[in-house]
Amino acid sequence: MKLLIIEDEKALSDAIVEYLTSEGYGCETALNFWTADEKVTLYDYDCVLVDISLPDGSGFEVIKELKKRKSEAGIIIISAKNSLDDKIMGLEIGADDYMTKPFHLSELNARIKSIIRRRNFSGQTEIVANEICIIPEEALVKVNHQPIELTKKEYDLLLYLLSNKNRVLTKESIAEHLWGDDMDTSDSFDFIYTHIKNLRKKITEKGGNDYLKTIYGMGYKFQI
Amino acid sequence: MKLLNKTGRYYLLGLVGVMLVGGIIFYFLLIRSLNHFETENLLNSKDIVIEKLNKNLSQNPDLMVLEGNLDILNNNYQGKDIEILKDTTSFDKRENEIIPMRMITFSFKNQQYRYLIRLSKSLIERDELREVIERFIIILLGLFIFVLFWLNRIISSSVWSPFYEILAKTKGFKVTQSQLLSFTKTNISEFDDLQNVLQDLTFQISTDYHALKEFTENASHEIQTPLAIIRSKLENLIQSENLQETEMKAIQTVYEAAGRLSKLNQSLLLLTKIDNQQFIKKEQINLSQAIDNQVNNFEDFILGKEISITKDLDKSVELEINPMLLDILLSNLLFNSIKHNLKNGTILILLTPEKLTIQNTGKTFENIPSDFFERFKKHNTESDSLGLGLAIVKKICETNHLKIDYQCQKDLHTIKIVF
Numbered sequence: 001m002k003l004l005i006i007e008d009e010k011a012l013s014d015a016i017v018e019y020l021t022s023e024g025y026g027c028e029t030a031l032n033f034w035t036a037d038e039k040v041t042l043y044d045y046d047c048v049l050v051d052i053s054l055p056d057g058s059g060f061e062v063i064k065e066l067k068k069r070k071s072e073a074g075i076i077i078i079s080a081k082n083s084l085d086d087k088i089m090g091l092e093i094g095a096d097d098y099m100t101k102p103f104h105l106s107e108l109n110a111r112i113k114s115i116i117r118r119r120n121f122s123g124q125t126e127i128v129a130n131e132i133c134i135i136p137e138e139a140l141v142k143v144n145h146q147p148i149e150l151t152k153k154e155y156d157l158l159l160y161l162l163s164n165k166n167r168v169l170t171k172e173s174i175a176e177h178l179w180g181d182d183m184d185t186s187d188s189f190d191f192i193y194t195h196i197k198n199l200r201k202k203i204t205e206k207g208g209n210d211y212l213k214t215i216y217g218m219g220y221k222f223q224i
Numbered sequence: 225m226k227l228l229n230k231t232g233r234y235y236l237l238g239l240v241g242v243m244l245v246g247g248i249i250f251y252f253l254l255i256r257s258l259n260h261f262e263t264e265n266l267l268n269s270k271d272i273v274i275e276k277l278n279k280n281l282s283q284n285p286d287l288m289v290l291e292g293n294l295d296i297l298n299n300n301y302q303g304k305d306i307e308i309l310k311d312t313t314s315f316d317k318r319e320n321e322i323i324p325m326r327m328i329t330f331s332f333k334n335q336q337y338r339y340l341i342r343l344s345k346s347l348i349e350r351d352e353l354r355e356v357i358e359r360f361i362i363i364l365l366g367l368f369i370f371v372l373f374w375l376n377r378i379i380s381s382s383v384w385s386p387f388y389e390i391l392a393k394t395k396g397f398k399v400t401q402s403q404l405l406s407f408t409k410t411n412i413s414e415f416d417d418l419q420n421v422l423q424d425l426t427f428q429i430s431t432d433y434h435a436l437k438e439f440t441e442n443a444s445h446e447i448q449t450p451l452a453i454i455r456s457k458l459e460n461l462i463q464s465e466n467l468q469e470t471e472m473k474a475i476q477t478v479y480e481a482a483g484r485l486s487k488l489n490q491s492l493l494l495l496t497k498i499d500n501q502q503f504i505k506k507e508q509i510n511l512s513q514a515i516d517n518q519v520n521n522f523e524d525f526i527l528g529k530e531i532s533i534t535k536d537l538d539k540s541v542e543l544e545i546n547p548m549l550l551d552i553l554l555s556n557l558l559f560n561s562i563k564h565n566l567k568n569g570t571i572l573i574l575l576t577p578e579k580l581t582i583q584n585t586g587k588t589f590e591n592i593p594s595d596f597f598e599r600f601k602k603h604n605t606e607s608d609s610l611g612l613g614l615a616i617v618k619k620i621c622e623t624n625h626l627k628i629d630y631q632c633q634k635d636l637h638t639i640k641i642v643f
Contacts, residue, residue, distance in 0.1 A: 009449050015456035022463070053445070080445040080452075082490065084503075084548060102452030102486050105459045153524055168462045172483050179521060180555075181490075191524045216469070217476050218462055 001116065002026045002044070006036040006062060007051045007078065012101075016049070019105040020112070023164075033057030040066055046119075047074040047112050050095070052086060060093060067094045074115035078103065100181070104173035110163040127162055129224050131208050134159055143206035150202065153178055157195050161212070161222040170219040196220055228376045228384070239368050247361040251354060258353070262345060263309065266328045269294070269343050278334050297329075298340040305331050306340075311347070323348055386410035390419060397426055399433045400501045437500055444493045451489070454482045491612040494552070498619045503546040511575055512537035518554045519573075525562045529569065531584075537575040543643060545624050553620045556613045557582055557639060564637070583638045594630055 003025045007013040010031060017027045028045075030036035033054045040048065040062060048066065052059040063075055075095040079086055082100040090098050096115050099108060117125055117136060127134040133142045139155060141148050150158065160177050161169060175188040178195075200212050213221045273294060307330040316323045327344040390407060397405055405426045407419040458479045462472070497503065515537060519526070526533055543550070561571050561584035569585035597618040614630075621628040627642040 009453065011453040012449065012456060015453065015460055018460050019456070019463075080448040081441065082493070084505075101448045102455045102482075105456050170459065170462070170479060172480070173459075188525070191528050194524070194528060215462075215472075217473060 001046045004028050004045045004048045006030045008054050036062050045073045049076050049078055052079040063093050063095055074119055106164045106169050106173050110160050113163045129162055143203050143208040146206050148202050148206055154195050154199050165222045165224055168215050168219055168221045228380050232376050243361050243365050251357050262326055266343055274332055293344050295342045296339055297342055299337045301331050301338045301340040386415045440496050447489050451482055451486045495619055498623055503549050506544045506546055508542045508544050511541045511543055512539045518558050529567055531565050531569050533571045535573045541575055541577050549620050553617055556617050579640055579642045581640050585635050586637045588635050
């Protein structure tokens with residue numbers, strides 16, 4: 001999987017690359033519009049992250065160029081502006097998702113995976129972790145080939161954890177993933193714990209292992 | 225009061241004054257010259273009588289005078305020579321009224337007789353004259369008022385029309401829209417000056433507004449990017465296997481602080497954006513559906529606190545509002561009603577075509593409930609919430625012309641939004 005990260009802030013770009021490389025992606029970066037433009041014309045990527053405001057051009061132009069070249073790449077806009085107009089504009093010209101800075105890397109990772117999964121029609125769309133298998137198209141979870149009943153939030157949580165397996169997910173990022181950006185997150189930590197507890201119970205009931213680790217004070221981890 | 229009515233009123237007052245004073249002066253001047261004229265007349269008559277008496281030497285000659293009455297009081301007058309001119313009155317039996325008279329009594333001697341003669345003349349014209357003048361002034365005044373009124377209308381529709389046009393255009397000016405004011409030349413220097421001043425002023429306001437808006441957005445952008453760096457670096461850091469617990473705790477604290485800062489920044493930016501009316505696009509939204517969505521989103525919290533929720537929603541109620549703002553409004557209100565609720569508490573949501581009521585159980589507090597609409601006002605200072613939720617709610621209500629009211633009776637908190 002090849003990704004292109006178009007972001008003018010080097011420190012942020014580095015952090016994204018670090019996280020995504022350890023997820024097994026091949027990451028290339030572009031720190032300005034011209035490099036970005038050059039790279040999208042020369043190479044094919046599976047997913048492109050685009051910052052809208054670049055010092056020497058607009059990220060929108062990069063997206064238009066990608067679309068002109070009939071690129072199959074998934075496109076995620078990462079913007080500092082939480083502007084509805086920008087969002088609508090971005091999605092209209094063909095971006096798949098829109099994220100507002102500052103975002104959680106785990107959230108970014110989950111969204112990249114979701115986009116790649118959706119694009120990958122021919123290949124494997126199931127997410128498998130040993131005896132646990134998620135079929136996103138049907139929102140179905142199987143443990144040892146037996147389906148388990150999950151609530152919407154439990155399902156979202158498991159999918160999020162599995163998309164970032166072997167990674168510490170902070171409580172904040174989980175809360176925002178489950179209840180939205182506007183949440184005053186600190187109130188929701190207890191409920192995350194309840195969901196984790198329920199998930200653990202439902203998986204082990206069907207003979208699954210307990211992969212859900214609590215990282216004290218920080219968050220949770222799906223360790224495999 | 226309209227400017228023209230105001231000036232018209234002063235004109236009218238001045239006019240009435242001038243007419244009154246003028247009328248009075250006119251009357252007295254006229255009376256004076258009339259007086260003079262009547263006296264002349266009487267003296268003339270006297271000369272004629274004397275002339276006639278000199279020619280006609282009878283005892284009681286038949287004398288004719290042009291005006292007034294002539295009485296020969298005595299043709300054998302023995303007294304001193306006199307000539308007395310005076311004003312008096314006589315009673316007119318026919319008209320049954322007292323008539324003012326002017327009278328000259330004089331003695332005269334021709335070759336045979338010595339006469340005492342009285343010539344008198346009615347001054348009745350003086351009263352009539354006054355009446356005529358009064359009537360004339362009233363008619364004149366009426367005419368002036370009519371003309372003034374008529375002129376005012378003409379002036380207001382023609383001369384003042386550019387002014388009203390300027391006013392209408394200025395009223396339509398909205399700082400949020402980049403449309404600048406433009407006027408057509410009027411050829412009246414005052415109005416042209418006004419237009420220029422308004423054009424310059426609105427241009428300045430518009431430029432300042434956009435500069436400020438841009439600054440706020442840029443500032444937030446500049447803050448969000450370093451925050452994004454801090455958070456992503458920390459997220460990478462916590463993946464490390466060999467962190468001590470103390471290090472983990474420190475990272476945790478920094479991470480949380482960065483998160484709070486980012487939320488704070490976003491909330492303030494949201495308030496500014498609502499203030500700047502940047503959420504212009506409105507849609508007709510079914511409220512009961514929107515409320516149900518929010519309740520579903522917070523289901524975990526409601527279940528977790530074992531809150532019993534009662535909904536009585538009129539399914540047909542719609543509101544024209546920006547969808548994003550409605551979501552923020554409802555989620556803030558609902559989340560507050562859950563967050564500040566008691567364990568095993570209740571929430572009641574009532575929706576009628578007139579208003580939305582959200583009532584929940586909670587702690588009793590001393591503060592005036594409406595204080596919480598202010599920024600950074602918190603019930604509990606130790607609370608880690610930002611204290612901006614209700615300020616945002618209020619701002620959304622204000623910009624959408626909704627009335628919001630917060631009341632607290634013992635442990636029951638009620639928020640009403642009247643459409």
